[in-house]
Structure formats: structure tokens, C-alpha cells
Amino acid sequence: MDTSDARPLRPAGRRTPGRRPARALTVLAALLLTAACQSGGSAEQPPQVSGDEPVTLTFVNAQDPGTFDEVIAGFTEANPNITITLETLPFDDLNSSVQSRLGAKDASIDLYDVDEPRLASFAARGYLADLSDLRAEAEGKIDPKALDATSYQGKQYAMPRWTSTQLLYYNTELLEDAGVEAPSSDPSQPMTWQEVAAAGEQAQQAGAKYGFTFEQVDRYYQLQPLPESLGGGPGLEGEGLLTPAVTNPAWVEAMSWYKSTFDSGLSPRGITAEQTTPLFSDGETAFFAGGPWNAPLFDEAGVDYGVAPFPMFEGGRAVSSTGSWATGVSPFSEKQEAAKAFIRYMTTDATGAWQASSRNLPVQQEAFSRYLSENASDTRSEQLAAIIEHELANNAVARPTTVGFVDFETVMNKAFADIRNGSEPAERLQQAAEELDRALAKYPRE
Amino acid sequence: MAFAVTARRRPARTAETARRGVLTAVGAAAAVLFLLPLWWMTASALRPQEETFGTLSPVSVWTVLPRHLTAENFGRLGEAGFTLAMANSVLVAAVTVVVGLAICSMAAFALAVLDFPGRTAVFAVMVVSFLIPFDAIAIPLSSVFRDVGLQNTYAGLILPGIGNGLAVFLLRSFFLGIPQELAEAGRVDGLSWWGVFWRVHLPLSQPALIGAGLILFVFQWQSYMWPLLIAPDPAKKVAPVAIAQFAGEHGVDFGGIFAGAVVTTAAPLLVLLFFQRYFTQSLSASGLKG
Structure with a gap:
């Protein structure tokens, strides 16, 4: 939409604009400001729908096409008066688009997908309706950790749908060629990061293009376990988790290891998180740290792989990333009761949660057991299921729930990228801490 | 010698x-x-x-060079509803060009030929309007559009594109290059101002009209943020938004993105190839005094 490329030409006009435009400018600025300050204001608390009145709900999300087909079919069969329209936005634009629309009190969104660590910030701005009554119904049915991750200041602001965990994939053939013993699939015996690097280098010497890669390079979600494994914490501490803590020795050590994997050529530089999966599915990489969602892609690509628990640092503790999507209701929606009914079905009801799971891990406990049993069709998927179950029960550490998470993640992801490209970890983390101090200063401490 | x-x-x-x-x-x-x-x-x-x-x-x-030729990527475009998005983009761009040219050329004519009080101020506002990045006003503007019920409508997609300050600027500069005597002769012979505009200025300004038309076209063809804000309904999706949807949380379908990019590039490429002679002519001509 940028037309700035087209250079304005010098007008051949007889009356070239003189000093008068200054006044015109002021008028224009005033007009623009008026437009900027004008916000909806038309969304009042509506009468709730009830009975058999036909209702159409708009569900804003960023999932792959087809993800909700089954659950919508299941729900509308039982509730024929409710129609659900999906508004699927591009993944990168979901949060900004939802924020700008809800900021203007747009009543056309009834329910929407919330990335769990962003929940606090959405809730604090008043973009999520209180769903505490749904929590009471969900107790005992949904993993309590997931319920906690979606509550803020004692209220439930969204209902968790899925969870996630991490594991280590390895290319069987590349390890065999290098004479490296395959890692154990026993969930309680993860490799250490140092062992992964050494084995990866050996595989490279035997012909593998890369020894190891993270799926989500430079993203906090997957890198959080590194400092956490060494006891360095999530990077935020204090009241409201608004004080940076990214310069302690554990963080520096973890980031130094991260940097070393790129310095040595074990992992490739200049590849974004979206481009890492093909490196493993093409059979070029010996080890790959990823999520359960990668397995079907690797199956499809026909790569010969095995699974092992997510590594940890020597002398540290095993930690795995977790968290996923939850669904919340817009406080400006005029159909909140119907929206809640759909969320209840999609998250708390065993059948609904199963239908809504797509290829993700449901947090509804019955649906989760079904996921594990249905997916354990051969030895490898049995191992995968065992690792998932163990990691979620013992090692999963959620991203910090704080209003400042978006600022934190933005600053840290840049720092990770710089470290990957050669910045000194201690200095770069110090710089990140200073940036965070400034970025988080705008949030009030209670 | x-x-x-x-x-x-x-x-x-x-x-x-x-x-x-x-x-x-x-x-x-x-x-x-x-x-x-x-x-x-x-x-x-x-x-x-x-x-x-x-x-x-x-x-x-x-x-x-592709080693294994495949049309699979283009096949996936169809499955992802790209055809509808492309049709929407074509419709939005075409209506913008036609209506936008009508409005911008009339505005340019008034600013170049008619003498009325405040003409310079109006022109200054228009110049400033194209210096402000559209993205900067998109969010407040979208809330105004929503309030008047333009969400998820073609009108909502088209309206911001039709009054383009740069197009008015370009056309006005070109009109200023047309000798005033022609307009005066037309008036003396009994033409109304509308007649002067329609029979004298427009026929002489074909290159500038094509240049302005291309500006209007490109503005709409590449617009991404505005459609995302004002027309999230899948039935009103435009091509750039449809392409972006090939990038998911856990992976990006680069094949689909490339195929979509080829299709969306081909349309303006053909238009530009066809009109490029006029386009450069319009840029040089409108910068010179007749």
C-alpha cells in the first residue's frame, strides 16, 4: 500500500503552493486526529441469545484449513440453530489484527484463538470475556496446568484446547553411517546437549550436511528450556514478572552453547524457523529438536528417523517447552452465550475435544488418552507417545504469564538471532536486559 | 588529408x-x-x-532450473480458495481504476483549469495526503468504516483506493501543460467546463491517464493490511491475503506461496508490459511544461 516509491514530480503549475499550505496542514492533522480518536463505541451489552433463535458465530483463528471441520460438524449437529463461520487469518497477523479490531470494539468477532503467553496482555486490555464459570465445569476434565496457563489474576480468560511438548528426532541412517549409537527412547534418559553436539559433529564428518538444528531457531518458545535446564529461570522475575533476569551465569552459559552450535557449523546460519523442517525431512541433518507435529511431516517425507526425549544440559534438569492455543470470547460479542457453548463443547467435552484436536495434543484428559492410544500404532509412535506423556507430566515449563510477554519475546528473539550470528552472549544479554528495562517500564506494578 | x-x-x-x-x-x-x-x-x-x-x-x-516439473503447487492454490481471492482482487482493482480515474481526473481538472478560492489550499491538502503512509491511518480509518457498516463489503475494500493524491497530482501537472488557450477557445465556441474537460483535456491526456490508472491499480493490487482489517470474511478475501495463509504456525508451504506469487505477478506484469510506453511517457510529460 506504500506509494512512496513513486517520486512526486515537480508541478508545472502556474501557482506553486506557497506558505498557505501550513494552515491546510494543521486542518488536515486535526481531521486525522479526530478520525484516529474516533472509536466504535456502539458495542453495548447485548441481550444474550437463547432458545432456538438462529445464531451465526464468527471464530477468528490462524489454523490450517480443515482444522475445525470435524468439531464444527459435531457441534452444529447438536445445536442446529448455531452456525459457525471461520475467519482464518495468516498466522503472523492474527494477534495484531485481533488487537486492532477489538481495540475499536469490533462486535463482529465472537470468539478467537489466543496464544497462551499473550493471554495476560489481552486480558489486561479488556479484550477477553471472563470465562470463570466454564473453568468450574472443566475441573477434573482438563489438565490443571493448562487451565492455570490460561487464567490471569484469578480469572479464567480463555479455555485451553491443546498443549505441546518437545522431543529430539534423529536420522537413523546418518547416525549409523557415522558409527554413532542411537539415543535412548527412554523418556527418563535424555541426552545432554553436549552429547548431541559431539554426536552431530561425528555425523557431519561421516557426510551429514548438518549435525543438529532447532526447529524454531531464534524463538523463545523453543529456546526457553536451555537456560531453564541450567536453573537460569524463564528470563523474567519479580512482581508481575516484569523484571528482566537474563544476565545470570546460567543464561550466559546456555546462550554460549547455542552460539557454539553455529560457530562450529553444526547448525546452519541464515535459515529461518520456517525453513528448518525440510533440512531434516531431506535427510541432510542428523539431529532435529522439534515438536510432535513434525512427526507426520517426516513420515510423509519418508525419512528414516527415531525419537528421543528432549535433551538437557549436563548437571542440569530436563525441561521441555509447552503451551499452545486457547479459545476466548470477545467481550464485545453480542452472542457470548452461544460462543461459550461452542467453547465448552470444543474444550471440556471429551468428544468435542477429540474432534478439535486435529494433529495436536488435546488438554482434555480423555481426549489426550485417546490421542496417545490411537497414535501408538507401531514401536516408534509408542515411543513418541511415551515421551510426550512423560515430558508433559514432568518437564513441561510454560512461558511466563505476564502482560509484558510480547515485549519480552520480541526483545529476546532479536537477541537470540544476534547471538546466532556471532554476538558475544554476555554482552548481548546485557543489552537485552537494558532494552527490557525500558520496554517493560510502561506496565504498572501492582 | x-x-x-x-x-x-x-x-x-x-x-x-x-x-x-x-x-x-x-x-x-x-x-x-x-x-x-x-x-x-x-x-x-x-x-x-x-x-x-x-x-x-x-x-x-x-x-x-526445475529438475522435476510439477503443477502440484498450482493445484493447491485452487484448493485454498485462491481463485475466489484472485477474482476479488481483479474486481477491486478494476473498479478502483475506473471509478478512481473518473474522480481523480475531475479533481485534477478543477485544480488545474478552474479558478476558485482556496484552490492552492485544496491542492496542498491533496499533496500532503499522499505523503502520509496509508498504513499510518489504516487502523483509525477501519474503525470509521466499520461504524458505517462497510466491513466485509466490496465498497469497504475499494473506497480508500479511489481518491489517490498522487494520481490527482500527476493528472493536474499534465493538465497544466495543456495550453490554456485551448480551453478558452472551447469556452468561446460554447463548450461548458464539462465539455472542455471531456472533449479537450481527456483526449489529450491519454498517457497521464494510463500512468494514474497504473498507480491506482498497483495500490489496490498489493494492498494487504487494509483487506485484512476491513474484509476478514473468507468470501471477500483478496489474493495477497490468500498467499499469506500458506504460512502457518508450524510450517510454510513455499510451493503454494511461489505459485500464488507467480499468478499475482503475472497480471500486473501483463498490464505494465502493455502500457509501459505510455507510463514512462506520462511520467516525463507531466513533469514538463507543454
């Missing part, structure tokens, strides 16, 4: 030939550099995704 002349000319001709040779080489190199991304995009749209990234390093002839 004759010898001397030839001797003097020959080095000059050689130097000229050499200069021309170097310039041609530089021109060709620049052309290749511009063409390369488009070529790579097209090649990548015609091969499986694994091949696109598998052939990146080391660089070989297969980096830019």
Missing part, C-alpha cells in the same frame, strides 16, 4: 563501440539481476518444495 581524417575518426569510433559495449554489458547484468528473483520464483513454483531448498547450496544449474 583523407588519411588523417580516417585516423582521427577510428579511435573515436572504437571508443564509442567500447563504451556502448560496456553499457550494454552493465545493462544486461542489471536486467539479469532484476529477472533472477522472478525467474527463481517461477522455477520454484514449478517444482516440489524439497527441491527448491535442497538445491540452494551448493549453487548449481538446478538452483535456477
Whole structure:
């Protein structure tokens, strides 16, 4: 939409604009400001729908096409008066688009997908309706950790749908060629990061293009376990988790290891998180740290792989990333009761949660057991299921729930990228801490 | 004497030939550099995704040539509702060009030919309007549009594109180059101002109209944020938004993105190729006084 490329030409006009435009400018600025300050204001608390009145709900999300087909079919069969329209936005634009629309009190969104660590910030701005009554119904049915991750200041602001965990994939053939013993699939015996690097280098010497890669390079979600494994914490501490803590020795050590994997050529530089999966599915990489969602892609690509628990640092503790999507209701929606009914079905009801799971891990406990049993069709998927179950029960550490998470993640992801490209970890983390101090200063401490 | 002349000319001709040779080489190199991304995009749209990234390093002839030709990527475009998005984009761009040209040319005519109080101020506001990035006003503007019920409508998509300050600027500059005497002669012969506009200025301004039309077209064709804000309904999705949806949380369908990019590039490319002569003419002509 940028037309700035087209250079304005010098007008051949007889009356070239003189000093008068200054006044015109002021008028224009005033007009623009008026437009900027004008916000909806038309969304009042509506009468709730009830009975058999036909209702159409708009569900804003960023999932792959087809993800909700089954659950919508299941729900509308039982509730024929409710129609659900999906508004699927591009993944990168979901949060900004939802924020700008809800900021203007747009009543056309009834329910929407919330990335769990962003929940606090959405809730604090008043973009999520209180769903505490749904929590009471969900107790005992949904993993309590997931319920906690979606509550803020004692209220439930969204209902968790899925969870996630991490594991280590390895290319069987590349390890065999290098004479490296395959890692154990026993969930309680993860490799250490140092062992992964050494084995990866050996595989490279035997012909593998890369020894190891993270799926989500430079993203906090997957890198959080590194400092956490060494006891360095999530990077935020204090009241409201608004004080940076990214310069302690554990963080520096973890980031130094991260940097070393790129310095040595074990992992490739200049590849974004979206481009890492093909490196493993093409059979070029010996080890790959990823999520359960990668397995079907690797199956499809026909790569010969095995699974092992997510590594940890020597002398540290095993930690795995977790968290996923939850669904919340817009406080400006005029159909909140119907929206809640759909969320209840999609998250708390065993059948609904199963239908809504797509290829993700449901947090509804019955649906989760079904996921594990249905997916354990051969030895490898049995191992995968065992690792998932163990990691979620013992090692999963959620991203910090704080209003400042978006600022934190933005600053840290840049720092990770710089470290990957050669910045000194201690200095770069110090710089990140200073940036965070400034970025988080705008949030009030209670 | 004759010898001397030839001797003097020959080095000059050689130097000229050499200069021309170097310039041609530089021109060709620049052309290749511009063409390369488009070529790579097209090649990548015609091969499986694994091949696109598998052939990146080391660089070989297969980096830019598809080894296994496939139309699969284009097939996935259809499944993802790209056809509808493309139709929406064409409709929005076409209506914007037609209505936008009508409005912008009338505004430019008024600013260039008619004398009325505040003319300079109005023109200044228009100039400023195209210096403000549209993205900066998109969010407040979208809330105004929503309040008046333009969400998820074609009108909501089209309206911001039709009053384009740059197009008015361009057309006004061109109209100023048309001798005032022509308009006066027309008036003396009994033409109304509308007649002068329709029978004198418009027929003489074909290149400028094409230039302004292209500006309007490109503005709508590449718009991404505005459609995302004002028309999230799948039935009103436009092509750039449809392409962005190939990038999901856990993976990106680069094949689909490349195929979508090829299709969306082809349309403006054809339009530009067809009109490029007029476009450059309009840029140079509107900057000069008739």
C-alpha cells in the first residue's frame, strides 16, 4: 500500500503552493486526529441469545484449513440453530489484527484463538470475556496446568484446547553411517546437549550436511528450556514478572552453547524457523529438536528417523517447552452465550475435544488418552507417545504469564538471532536486559 | 588529408563501440539481476518444495532450473480458495481504476483549469495526503468504516483506493501543460467546463491517464493490511491475503506461496508490459511544461 516509491514530480503549475499550505496542514492533522480518536463505541451489552433463535458465530483463528471441520460438524449437529463461520487469518497477523479490531470494539468477532503467553496482555486490555464459570465445569476434565496457563489474576480468560511438548528426532541412517549409537527412547534418559553436539559433529564428518538444528531457531518458545535446564529461570522475575533476569551465569552459559552450535557449523546460519523442517525431512541433518507435529511431516517425507526425549544440559534438569492455543470470547460479542457453548463443547467435552484436536495434543484428559492410544500404532509412535506423556507430566515449563510477554519475546528473539550470528552472549544479554528495562517500564506494578 | 581524417575518426569510433559495449554489458547484468528473483520464483513454483531448498547450496544449474516439473503447487492454490481471492482482487482493482480515474481526473481538472478560492489550499491538502503512509491511518480509518457498516463489503475494500493524491497530482501537472488557450477557445465556441474537460483535456491526456490508472491499480493490487482489517470474511478475501495463509504456525508451504506469487505477478506484469510506453511517457510529460 506504500506509494512512496513513486517520486512526486515537480508541478508545472502556474501557482506553486506557497506558505498557505501550513494552515491546510494543521486542518488536515486535526481531521486525522479526530478520525484516529474516533472509536466504535456502539458495542453495548447485548441481550444474550437463547432458545432456538438462529445464531451465526464468527471464530477468528490462524489454523490450517480443515482444522475445525470435524468439531464444527459435531457441534452444529447438536445445536442446529448455531452456525459457525471461520475467519482464518495468516498466522503472523492474527494477534495484531485481533488487537486492532477489538481495540475499536469490533462486535463482529465472537470468539478467537489466543496464544497462551499473550493471554495476560489481552486480558489486561479488556479484550477477553471472563470465562470463570466454564473453568468450574472443566475441573477434573482438563489438565490443571493448562487451565492455570490460561487464567490471569484469578480469572479464567480463555479455555485451553491443546498443549505441546518437545522431543529430539534423529536420522537413523546418518547416525549409523557415522558409527554413532542411537539415543535412548527412554523418556527418563535424555541426552545432554553436549552429547548431541559431539554426536552431530561425528555425523557431519561421516557426510551429514548438518549435525543438529532447532526447529524454531531464534524463538523463545523453543529456546526457553536451555537456560531453564541450567536453573537460569524463564528470563523474567519479580512482581508481575516484569523484571528482566537474563544476565545470570546460567543464561550466559546456555546462550554460549547455542552460539557454539553455529560457530562450529553444526547448525546452519541464515535459515529461518520456517525453513528448518525440510533440512531434516531431506535427510541432510542428523539431529532435529522439534515438536510432535513434525512427526507426520517426516513420515510423509519418508525419512528414516527415531525419537528421543528432549535433551538437557549436563548437571542440569530436563525441561521441555509447552503451551499452545486457547479459545476466548470477545467481550464485545453480542452472542457470548452461544460462543461459550461452542467453547465448552470444543474444550471440556471429551468428544468435542477429540474432534478439535486435529494433529495436536488435546488438554482434555480423555481426549489426550485417546490421542496417545490411537497414535501408538507401531514401536516408534509408542515411543513418541511415551515421551510426550512423560515430558508433559514432568518437564513441561510454560512461558511466563505476564502482560509484558510480547515485549519480552520480541526483545529476546532479536537477541537470540544476534547471538546466532556471532554476538558475544554476555554482552548481548546485557543489552537485552537494558532494552527490557525500558520496554517493560510502561506496565504498572501492582 | 583523407588519411588523417580516417585516423582521427577510428579511435573515436572504437571508443564509442567500447563504451556502448560496456553499457550494454552493465545493462544486461542489471536486467539479469532484476529477472533472477522472478525467474527463481517461477522455477520454484514449478517444482516440489524439497527441491527448491535442497538445491540452494551448493549453487548449481538446478538452483535456477526445475529438475522435476510439477503443477502440484498450482493445484493447491485452487484448493485454498485462491481463485475466489484472485477474482476479488481483479474486481477491486478494476473498479478502483475506473471509478478512481473518473474522480481523480475531475479533481485534477478543477485544480488545474478552474479558478476558485482556496484552490492552492485544496491542492496542498491533496499533496500532503499522499505523503502520509496509508498504513499510518489504516487502523483509525477501519474503525470509521466499520461504524458505517462497510466491513466485509466490496465498497469497504475499494473506497480508500479511489481518491489517490498522487494520481490527482500527476493528472493536474499534465493538465497544466495543456495550453490554456485551448480551453478558452472551447469556452468561446460554447463548450461548458464539462465539455472542455471531456472533449479537450481527456483526449489529450491519454498517457497521464494510463500512468494514474497504473498507480491506482498497483495500490489496490498489493494492498494487504487494509483487506485484512476491513474484509476478514473468507468470501471477500483478496489474493495477497490468500498467499499469506500458506504460512502457518508450524510450517510454510513455499510451493503454494511461489505459485500464488507467480499468478499475482503475472497480471500486473501483463498490464505494465502493455502500457509501459505510455507510463514512462506520462511520467516525463507531466513533469514538463507543454
